[in-house]
Amino acid sequence: MGPAGADGADGTDGTDGVDGQVTCLVCHSGSNMEAKQGQFWMSAHAVGAIAVDYAGGRQSCAQCHSHEGFVQYATLGEVLGDISNPSAWECNTCHGLHETFEGQDYALRMHDAVSPLSNIVDDMEVVAGFTMDLNGNSNLCANCHQSRRPEPNIESPGDTYRITSTHYGPHHGAQANVVYGTGFAEIEGSVAYPTAGGSIHLEQASCTGCHMGDFTDKEGGHSFIPSVAACNECHDTELEDYNYGGVQTEVEELLVELRDQLIELGVVAGDDTDGYHPVVGTFPMVQVQAFFNWTGLEEDRSLGVHNPKYVKALLLNSIEAMEAELSATAAN
Structure with missing residues (x-):
């Protein structure tokens, strides 16, 4: 060397x-x-x-x-x-x-796409492989904010359905289903249903983006109160509330119209003071489907903001179907 x-x-x-x-x-x-x-x-x-x-x-x-x-x-x-x-x-x-x-x-505990609880009927998966993907962090929210049961004609197909409890319905917060555009009763009608997973709020926004935007005016952040500032940033507007394009006004009127139809048909009982609930009994399937849509969208509480096209299609087609049911009842 x-x-x-x-x-x-x-x-x-x-x-x-x-x-x-x-x-x-x-x-x-x-x-x-x-x-x-x-x-x-x-x-x-x-x-x-x-x-x-x-x-x-x-x-x-x-x-x-x-x-x-x-x-x-x-x-x-x-x-x-x-x-x-x-x-x-x-x-x-x-x-x-x-x-x-x-x-x-x-360090979120859950962030993968969610297999909806409404897939399961009597411990059997009825829609094999179906998931809702609300994009990353928002999937954590979807684990709880979803329907706990499928719409009635999937749960128990037939011409009639028996409501056995005054608590029947999708449960109290099916927001993920509304945002994703699936899980409700898509009654046939004049309004086409948008493709599941294709809402603009799923493509361009998110649960976290709207509810956890920068904390301003006591909204957003970890308060989870939806941020009007986030709405204005996305829509390039100067809104003071969430009623963009009057969608909340329109949906609220449709919800009241459908509720009153269901009351007339005997599917719903109650009043503004004590609240409304389904009536225990056996009803035509389409009437229970319309009730399922009404109560689920009522308890979504966004008045259409989460997915305007899907919500309006569900309500308008349900109202059309209930008009036919009321006409048939009157004829008999």
């Missing part, structure tokens, strides 16, 4: 890496965490009396109605039994352990 050669030239100095703690502190600084908590305390999700006290301990309900139930479901795939001491949602309900530790890794 010969003598060592002359030293080579020094290489170019490398670029200093980012302090690993900086990324963490974007979220985990004291001021940011306290701000998020302050926003969250404005949210209905933080109110135990809304649902936790009523349903948070039941095995069949705890998946969405208590912190403990949701964490168990997200971690194990099911709620194993009744929850003995359920509590309201908190930061750790939705956020678990980080996966990649990169800037956009919010």
Whole structure:
């Protein structure tokens, strides 16, 4: 081996890496965490009396109605039994352990496309392989904000359907189904139904984009109150509410019209003071389908904003069908 050669030239100095703690502190600084908590305390999700006290301990309900139930479901795939001491949602309900530790890794417990609960009838999947993909982070919301049962003609096909409870319906928050455009009773009528998954609010917006935009005017952020500022940014308008193009006014009128038809047919009972509910009994299938659409869209609470074309198609075709039912009843 010969003598060592002359030293080579020094290489170019490398670029200093980012302090690993900086990324963490974007979220985990004291001021940011306290701000998020302050926003969250404005949210209905933080109110135990809304649902936790009523349903948070039941095995069949705890998946969405208590912190403990949701964490168990997200971690194990099911709620194993009744929850003995359920509590309201908190930061750790939705956020678990980080996966990649990169800037956009919010440690959400669930973010994959959702297989709807309404796919399942008597423990059997009735629409094999069907999923709702609300795009990334919004899929977390869809795990709870969806219909818990299929529309009646899928659940029990036939000419009639028996309503066995005054609580019958899609459950109290089928927003994911509305946004995605599926899961309701697509009664045949003069208005075409848009393709599932094709709504403009699914393509250009999201649950998180509208409900968790920059926290301004006591809206958005972790309050989950939909942000008018986010609406204006997307639609390039200067709205003061969510009634873009008068869609909420139109849908509210259609909901009242359909409700009154169902009352006249005897499918719905109640009043504005005590609320409305389905009547226990056996009815023509199309009447129960129309009720399913009415109550589900009423409890969606967006008055059409989540998916205007789908909502208006459901309501207009349901109203047409109920007009025919009322005419047939009068003729008899």
